[in-house]
Structures are given as C-alpha cells and as structure tokens.
Amino acid sequence: MTDHAELIQRRQRLLGKSYRLFYQNPLYPVKGDGVWLYEADGKRYLDAYNNVVSVGHCHPKVVEAICAQASQLNTHTRYLHDTLLDYAERLLATFPAHLNNLTMTCSGSEANDLALRIARDVTGNSIALVTRWAYHGTTSSIAEISPSLSINIGKDVRLFDAPDTFRDKGQWLASLRQTLDELSVQGLKPAALIMDGVFSSDGIFIPPAEEIQQAVDWVRQAGGIYIADEVQSGFARTGNHFWGFEAYQVKPDMVTIGKPMGNGHPVAGLVARSDLLDQFGEKQRYFNTFGGNPVSCAAANAVLDVIESEQLQINAQRQGLRLRRNLDQLAGHYDCIGDIRGSGLFYGVELVKDCESFAPATELASVVVNAMRDAGVLMSATGPKANVLKIRPPLVFTEAHVDLLTDTLDKVLENVQTA
Ligand SMILES: Cc1ncc(COP(=O)(O)O)c(C=O)c1O
Structure with a gap:
C-alpha cells in the first residue's frame, strides 16, 4: 500500500x-x-x-520574467516582437555559424517532428536512422523513431546499435555500416541520422568523437543529413560544452532543443542551416500557435541569463x-x-x-x-x-x-x- x-x-x-x-x-x-x-x-x-x-526549481529570475511578460502581453509569432528576436540572436550565438536559423515549438517532440519532416523534404529520401533504444518524442512520426517507447517502429525507420562504450566498445559502427549497406542493396537512401547527444535512453553513452564523425560521414555519403537531438544534453548540462554534440567536433545540419530551455515553461525549438529551412519553406509553411510566444521567450531569455550569471x-x-x-x-x-x-x-x-x-x-x-x-x-x-x-x-x-x-x-x- x-x-x-x-x-x-x-x-x-x-x-x-x-x-x-x-x-x-x-x-x-x-x-x-x-x-x-x-x-x-x-x-x-x-x-x-x-x-x-x-x-533550479522556481528560480526567482525565471518566475519574475514569466510574470512580467504575462501581465503585459502574450500573443504569437505572427506579430512583431523583440523578445523572440533577442532570444534568437542570443541563442544562435551559442551555435556554430552555419546553424543560423531558429524555429520555435512547444516541445522537443514537435522540434524533432519538424526536423524529420524537413530532412525528408530536402533530401527526397525517407529513411530515418536511430539507435536501438532511442527516445525522441511522442508525435506519431517521432514515436515511430522511438523504439524505447513502443514496438511500433515505422516502415521508414532503421535501427542500429547504440555506441555502448561499456559492453561493445566501437561495435556500433559495424551495425550502422551494415544498416546502410542493406539500404543500398534495397535501393533506399537515408533522410537523416538522429542521435541524442548523450544517448540517454540507450543507457547514457558518450562515445569517442571520431566514431560519431565516422557515422555522420557515412550517412552524408549515403545522402542523409545529421540531426543532433540536444533536448536532454543541451544548455550546459555536459559541463565541458554548452551543447552535447560539441564534444564530437562534428557539425550537425539541424539541432533540436527543449526541456531545460524554459526551466519548466513549455518551450522548445529547432536550430538549422538556413538553406535547409529556405528549401523547405518554399513549399510549405510552419506555424505553431504557442511556440515562441512572448511569455515563452521571456522564460527562455531568463534561463540564458541565469546560466551566464551563475x-x-x-x-x-x-x-x-x-x-x-x-x-x-x-x-x-x-x-x-x-x-x-x-x-x-x-x-x-x-x-x-x-x-x-x-x-x-x-x-x-x-x-x-x-x-x-x-x-x-x-x-x-x-x-x-x-x-x-x-x-x-x-x-x-x-x-x-x-x-x-x-x-x-x-x-x-x-x-x-x-x-
Ligand atoms: C532526447 C529527447 N528527445 C526528445 C524528447 C521529447 O521532448 P518532449 O517531451 O518535450 O516532447 C525527449 C523527452 O524526454 C528526449 O529525452
């Protein structure tokens, strides 16, 4: 009981x-x-x-920023608003220069969903490559690439071994190579390789940089792009770097962020190469009713303030x-x-x-x-x-x-x- x-x-x-x-x-x-x-x-x-x-729970600076903005104005991203742009400028400055556009969402799942949609659109390929016990979120297309969540893996999804630095040291690359070779035999190409910066649901692994570089190279050679899922590993968590992917000295094409971004306020986003977003944006538009609203941006700005000042x-x-x-x-x-x-x-x-x-x-x-x-x-x-x-x-x-x-x-x- x-x-x-x-x-x-x-x-x-x-x-x-x-x-x-x-x-x-x-x-x-x-x-x-x-x-x-x-x-x-x-x-x-x-x-x-x-x-x-x-x-920290209920950090006074974040609470204050949310209250101040909520008592002044809360709308959406279809009106001009400085806070969103101020935030975009500050946030993008923490990324390598080629990652120069931000799209705001409410959750990491939405950010990954958008990233996968863009990857499929710009590459013209459909296959998503994910680790065997990955978790990337809850929308239907993202649940399909989250084997740790359910057994309903999508038909356009291929699993490979996680980089288990304890039991299999380096073996995961052979598993990825085999997956790519099988795709090639079937005349299929990857749209994207999506990897959590610390492979949290797979068991928490930070493999050697050169292994991640090799994996990304292979996927790019096969026609796919690299999405770094920083929903867990981002915003200074790993200490040595602000973003988890930086440990691997490899440049992602898109990065998804969320969780700590608003210290509990639901705010998340996608940071991407502008050429990818431009190509996608020519054919489709993206609007997220709550994503990037002024209160969310105030919370997110306050989080960056605290990370810096403390x-x-x-x-x-x-x-x-x-x-x-x-x-x-x-x-x-x-x-x-x-x-x-x-x-x-x-x-x-x-x-x-x-x-x-x-x-x-x-x-x-x-x-x-x-x-x-x-x-x-x-x-x-x-x-x-x-x-x-x-x-x-x-x-x-x-x-x-x-x-x-x-x-x-x-x-x-x-x-x-x-x-
Ligand atoms: C690595 C990773 N990606 C994406 C998500 C999904 O984020 P959200 O729950 O905000 O949709 C999570 C959530 O746990 C996550 O751990």
Missing part, C-alpha cells in the same frame, strides 16, 4: 492507463525550491533527476568531476557497479550482477532507485535493461549536494548488500 493510494486510484480513473508514475511509493511534491522538492508534511527530497528545471556550465563541469570522483570511490567498494560514465551533471551508473559476468542488474537498479527515494534523493534508471542509474540534477547542484547524493547511495548499496 502506498502513501497516496486514493489519489493514485483517482488519477488512474481520470487519466487512463498510459500515464505512469515514478517510484513504488509515488512522490507528491507541493513545492520546489532550487535543488529541493517538498511534500506537504515538509519532507524534502534532493532532486538529482529533473533536468528540465536546470537552473556560471552554471562551469559549475556543471566542477560538480561533475566531484560526482565522478565520489562514484569511483563507491565502485571500489561495490561489485555491483559495473561502469560509470557521463559528463558534467549527466551521469550513468551501470549496475551489474557481478564483476565477472557483468550481467545487467535490472531488479537491483529498481530496488536502489526506490530506496534512494525513500532516503530522500530522487534519481531513476535507464537503458534497455533499466539497470543504469540516471543522475541528472539541476545545474545549481553544489559540493554538499553531490556528497549527500553519493553518501546516500553508499548507505543504500550497503543496505542492499547486507539484506
């Missing part, structure tokens, strides 16, 4: 089956502040999971190094930690049954995630076997927060081991 059985039943009755909750004992937060979430009885939880609120990219880098050091120490004590990988404030801890077979410890990961929740620290598990602990806190994490997280993980693993 959970603490909130009645509420859960009401939710199921009203919302139906496809809505899922986190944790065996679901959380019922009523207030957020910085890195903390609070339940009504005052119990607080260290948020090591929510990357959307990347500058030096959150440097903080992500610094705290990421501490997190890595602490996790490495834990790995020295616990056999169930098979691998630790990530960058900045985006880490995966792969749990295994033992350090000989390295068999995925799916059940253990679930036990750990739930025990961490009960001990007051929020995280989750990812990957095809759901055995990779996913640590992805707001970027305002401090040393004390990192230590609290790893000390709690230490206690939880100790308890599990002795249970």
Whole structure:
C-alpha cells in the first residue's frame, strides 16, 4: 500500500492507463525550491533527476520574467516582437555559424517532428536512422523513431546499435555500416541520422568523437543529413560544452532543443542551416500557435541569463568531476557497479550482477532507485535493461549536494548488500 493510494486510484480513473508514475511509493511534491522538492508534511527530497528545471526549481529570475511578460502581453509569432528576436540572436550565438536559423515549438517532440519532416523534404529520401533504444518524442512520426517507447517502429525507420562504450566498445559502427549497406542493396537512401547527444535512453553513452564523425560521414555519403537531438544534453548540462554534440567536433545540419530551455515553461525549438529551412519553406509553411510566444521567450531569455550569471556550465563541469570522483570511490567498494560514465551533471551508473559476468542488474537498479527515494534523493534508471542509474540534477547542484547524493547511495548499496 502506498502513501497516496486514493489519489493514485483517482488519477488512474481520470487519466487512463498510459500515464505512469515514478517510484513504488509515488512522490507528491507541493513545492520546489532550487535543488529541493517538498511534500506537504515538509519532507524534502534532493532532486538529482529533473533536468528540465536546470537552473533550479522556481528560480526567482525565471518566475519574475514569466510574470512580467504575462501581465503585459502574450500573443504569437505572427506579430512583431523583440523578445523572440533577442532570444534568437542570443541563442544562435551559442551555435556554430552555419546553424543560423531558429524555429520555435512547444516541445522537443514537435522540434524533432519538424526536423524529420524537413530532412525528408530536402533530401527526397525517407529513411530515418536511430539507435536501438532511442527516445525522441511522442508525435506519431517521432514515436515511430522511438523504439524505447513502443514496438511500433515505422516502415521508414532503421535501427542500429547504440555506441555502448561499456559492453561493445566501437561495435556500433559495424551495425550502422551494415544498416546502410542493406539500404543500398534495397535501393533506399537515408533522410537523416538522429542521435541524442548523450544517448540517454540507450543507457547514457558518450562515445569517442571520431566514431560519431565516422557515422555522420557515412550517412552524408549515403545522402542523409545529421540531426543532433540536444533536448536532454543541451544548455550546459555536459559541463565541458554548452551543447552535447560539441564534444564530437562534428557539425550537425539541424539541432533540436527543449526541456531545460524554459526551466519548466513549455518551450522548445529547432536550430538549422538556413538553406535547409529556405528549401523547405518554399513549399510549405510552419506555424505553431504557442511556440515562441512572448511569455515563452521571456522564460527562455531568463534561463540564458541565469546560466551566464551563475556560471552554471562551469559549475556543471566542477560538480561533475566531484560526482565522478565520489562514484569511483563507491565502485571500489561495490561489485555491483559495473561502469560509470557521463559528463558534467549527466551521469550513468551501470549496475551489474557481478564483476565477472557483468550481467545487467535490472531488479537491483529498481530496488536502489526506490530506496534512494525513500532516503530522500530522487534519481531513476535507464537503458534497455533499466539497470543504469540516471543522475541528472539541476545545474545549481553544489559540493554538499553531490556528497549527500553519493553518501546516500553508499548507505543504500550497503543496505542492499547486507539484506
Ligand atoms: C532526447 C529527447 N528527445 C526528445 C524528447 C521529447 O521532448 P518532449 O517531451 O518535450 O516532447 C525527449 C523527452 O524526454 C528526449 O529525452
């Protein structure tokens, strides 16, 4: 029996089956502040999971910007408005020069949907290439390229192995090569290769730059373009770079962004080469009723202000190094930690049954995630076997927060081991 059985039943009755909750004992937060979430009885939880609120829950500068703009004007992108242009200018300055146009959407799914539409339109090809356990969103065309979401993979979609730096080191390229060769035999060509900057749903991987470069080269030679999905890995999360793809020293043709862009306000977008958007725009138009409205742009501008003024990219880098050091120490004590990988404030801890077979410890990961929740620290598990602990806190994490997280993980693993 959970603490909130009645509420859960009401939710199921009203919302139906496809809505899922986190944790065996679901959380019922009523207030957020910085890195903390609070339940009504005052119990607080260290948020090591929510990357959307990347500058911290209810950051006063973002709240203020939203309130100020909402009390003045909120319309859409069919009227002239400075805030959108100011935002576009600032945002595009963070990208390589060839990525020089921005289209605003409300969600990462819409951004990916548009990117795929453009890729198919400008290349004249139909096939989308995605990793085997990818997640790119929820529209019907994007659900078709999100194998981790459902089994309904589209007929114009081909899967290849994710760059698993732990188990398969480099083997994924052979899988991609084979996929491209099979397409060629069938007389088909790729429209796009879409890759998450950190392969989050595949298990959190940051492969060597030259492997990604090779993959992009092959796809371009076969007639496709490269879409970098930065919905999770963008906006300074990986610490060393502002955008995840920068680690690979390769130039995407389009980049999709979202999640942390408005710190919880629904704003997302597509950044692309203007020649691609021009070619697409000659035949079709794009309008998104809420995408890029003045309130969304005010929120997004405030997020950039905070990332800059609080030096959150440097903080992500610094705290990421501490997190890595602490996790490495834990790995020295616990056999169930098979691998630790990530960058900045985006880490995966792969749990295994033992350090000989390295068999995925799916059940253990679930036990750990739930025990961490009960001990007051929020995280989750990812990957095809759901055995990779996913640590992805707001970027305002401090040393004390990192230590609290790893000390709690230490206690939880100790308890599990002795249970
Ligand atoms: C890598 C990636 N791309 C796209 C999306 C879809 O974004 P949204 O939920 O805003 O539609 C997500 C959401 O989790 C994501 O993780």
